[in-house]
Amino acid sequence: xxxxxxAMLDAASxxxxxxxxxxxxxxxxxxLNALDGRLGDGDLGTTLxxxxxxxxxxxxxxxxxxxxxxxxxxxxxxxxxxSSFGTLLAVGFLTAAKTVGPREALDRDALVEVLAAVQQAxxxxxxxxLGDKTMLDSLAAITGALRACDAGAGPQALKDxxxxxxxxxxxxxxxxxxxxxRARMFAERSIGLDDPGMVAVKRMALAL
Amino acid sequence: xxxxxxxxxxxxxxxLEGLVAAHPEALRRLGDDGRVIAxxxxxxxxxxxxxxxxxxxxxxxxxxxxxxxxxxxxxxGNVFAGPRVDDCQAAARAADGGAGVLQLYGNYxxxxxxxxxxxxxxxxxxxQVTSVRVADDVAxxxxxxxxxxxxxxxxxxxxxxxxxxxAEGATLQEVTAAAQKAADACRSIGVALTxxxxxxxxxxxxxxxxxxxxxxxxxxGEPGIWRGAMKSADALADEMLEHLLPEVQLGMxxxxxxxxxxxxxxPHEELYILYRxxxxxxxxxxxxxVMPLVGRYATSMEMAGASxxxxxxxxxxxxxxxxxxxxxxxRV
Numbered sequence: 001x002x003x004x005x006x007a008m009l010d011a012a013s014x015x016x017x018x019x020x021x022x023x024x025x026x027x028x029x030x031x032l033n034a035l036d037g038r039l040g041d042g043d044l045g046t047t048l049x050x051x052x053x054x055x056x057x058x059x060x061x062x063x064x065x066x067x068x069x070x071x072x073x074x075x076x077x078x079x080x081x082x083s084s085f086g087t088l089l090a091v092g093f094l095t096a097a098k099t100v101g102p103r104e105a106l107d108r109d110a111l112v113e114v115l116a117a118v119q120q121a122x123x124x125x126x127x128x129x130l131g132d133k134t135m136l137d138s139l140a141a142i143t144g145a146l147r148a149c150d151a152g153a154g155p156q157a158l159k160d161x162x163x164x165x166x167x168x169x170x171x172x173x174x175x176x177x178x179x180x181x182r183a184r185m186f187a188e189r190s191i192g193l194d195d196p197g198m199v200a201v202k203r204m205a206l207a208l
Numbered sequence: 209x210x211x212x213x214x215x216x217x218x219x220x221x222x223x224l225e226g227l228v229a230a231h232p233e234a235l236r237r238l239g240d241d242g243r244v245i246a247x248x249x250x251x252x253x254x255x256x257x258x259x260x261x262x263x264x265x266x267x268x269x270x271x272x273x274x275x276x277x278x279x280x281x282x283x284x285g286n287v288f289a290g291p292r293v294d295d296c297q298a299a300a301r302a303a304d305g306g307a308g309v310l311q312l313y314g315n316y317x318x319x320x321x322x323x324x325x326x327x328x329x330x331x332x333x334x335x336q337v338t339s340v341r342v343a344d345d346v347a348x349x350x351x352x353x354x355x356x357x358x359x360x361x362x363x364x365x366x367x368x369x370x371x372x373x374x375a376e377g378a379t380l381q382e383v384t385a386a387a388q389k390a391a392d393a394c395r396s397i398g399v400a401l402t403x404x405x406x407x408x409x410x411x412x413x414x415x416x417x418x419x420x421x422x423x424x425x426x427x428x429g430e431p432g433i434w435r436g437a438m439k440s441a442d443a444l445a446d447e448m449l450e451h452l453l454p455e456v457q458l459g460m461x462x463x464x465x466x467x468x469x470x471x472x473x474x475p476h477e478e479l480y481i482l483y484r485x486x487x488x489x490x491x492x493x494x495x496x497x498v499m500p501l502v503g504r505y506a507t508s509m510e511m512a513g514a515s516x517x518x519x520x521x522x523x524x525x526x527x528x529x530x531x532x533x534x535x536x537x538x539r540v
Contacts, residue, residue: 071332078293078325079240082285087293087321094328125321 011063024207070097138201141169166205216407257303268537275535278371290318296326308336308380314359347424362394372531398515400425445485460494473512
């Protein structure tokens with residue numbers, strides 16, 4: 001029998017991480033609005049602040065399980081706005097909740113499994129493909145980085161890897177054009193600009 | 209910007225306030241932000257509920273078709289912006305009489321994403337939910353790519369057919385099939401003469417010359433097939449029919465529902481000038497128009513222009529089209 005892998009993320013640590021996640025999104029709102037205003041309708045920061053405010057409300061209650069916290073986050077984001085990014089966040093949280101199921105804590109392999117499921121659901125719902133310069137590319141980079149870590153890597157090593165991946169994905173895609181959504185209409189103009197959704201993922205990763 | 213409003217931010221909410229004040233017997237507001245419109249009596253027990261939703265700026269689409277023999281509830285977004293997922297769910301809950309709910313809406317990426325998400329949440333509540341998207345605008349994609357087409361005035365027929373089937377007491381599966389049949393049968397094309405002004409931006413939705421028109425333009429100003437000089441009404445009617453007839457296959461003895469729709473500013477007079485020609489060409493093909501609709505059924509605020517929708521009828525579609533229905537904007 002193998003020793004069970006060390007638990008990385010349980011309901012309590014998820015709860016704490018979400019509080020930091022809310023702070024980060026609220027702080028990043030002006031930056032994200034400005035970035036989005038160059039390619040879209042300039043409301044990404046506002047949308048994410050609203051998601052964060054709704055998520056913060058549910059953090060008042062003690063966390064029951066990873067699944068229930070993620071499910072509540074999905075509802076909170078669904079309540080935030082009609083904008084696509086808010087809905088995609090809700091899709092991500094709900095998919096994560098369903099993938100986690102009754103598990104009480106997630107190790108590295110489980111995190112990779114959840115992120116891969118989220119990535120697939122976002123691609124299906126949002127219609128983007130890898131390489132389109134969206135948050136999918138950031139998620140794929142993070143998933144790949146986690147997969148490349150030692151199976152026994154500790155929480156800090158995994159966080160570092162995720163944060164490095166989110167940052168380097170931005171560097172890789174900066175000089176490429178957006179290929180989906182409203183930003184696609186400005187494909188050439190989007191070269192040299194960071195995708196606002198990818199920047200949002202970086203802010204979220206740095207808050208972990 | 210010349211628009212009758214108090215503030216652009218309150219455009220949709222003040223419109224909704226006025227709407228329910230004018231039609232308290234027909235409509236009420238629900239949801240934490242008042243962005244759901246439903247029938248005042250609540251869900252009809254045992255009847256399949258039908259919900260829709262989408263951005264504002266298209267009255268009577270979408271919420272205007274909430275009524276008997278039509279829809280049960282509608283999630284309302286800002287002007288030309290999708291409704292919140294939460295409001296899509298609230299609309300479904302308001303419409304659910306225990307026999308399941310059909311989400312019936314126009315084929316736009318954001319709306320699709322939000323209704324799909326709502327359906328996923330509602331499944332967790334064990335609500336039975338199906339979805340049908342209307343994609344009738346032939347100018348927006350080739351026949352081989354029908355699933356990518358936009359939904360425009362054909363939605364009115366899909367609402368009517370599905371609503372009538374639900375009123376007959378049909379099951380969710382049967383109502384969904386009827387809605388799909390109508391969505392598959394109808395085809396539309398539009399022509400835009402002038403743009404509209406989205407209140408929040410205060411600017412024209414697109415630029416176009418004084419003597420120019422855009423043929424095939426979408427109801428949010430999406431690019432059409434060509435842009436050029438204004439033509440006569442008969443020439444426009446002929447060209448619209450040239451695009452629709454190859455896809456609807458009318459023959460001797462065909463019966464067809466015909467909707468000549470104003471995009472907002474175009475007056476009834478000009479719609480009837482179009483209809484005159486359309487009726488003549490349909491007669492030449494041996495087809496009989498059934499219950500022609502001429503007026504404002506799906507608009508883009510003050511945009512000038514018109515659209516034509518055709519839906520060939522079999523006996524089932526004709527029965528459902530003619531079934532009684534009533535909403536603040538339409539009575540059958």
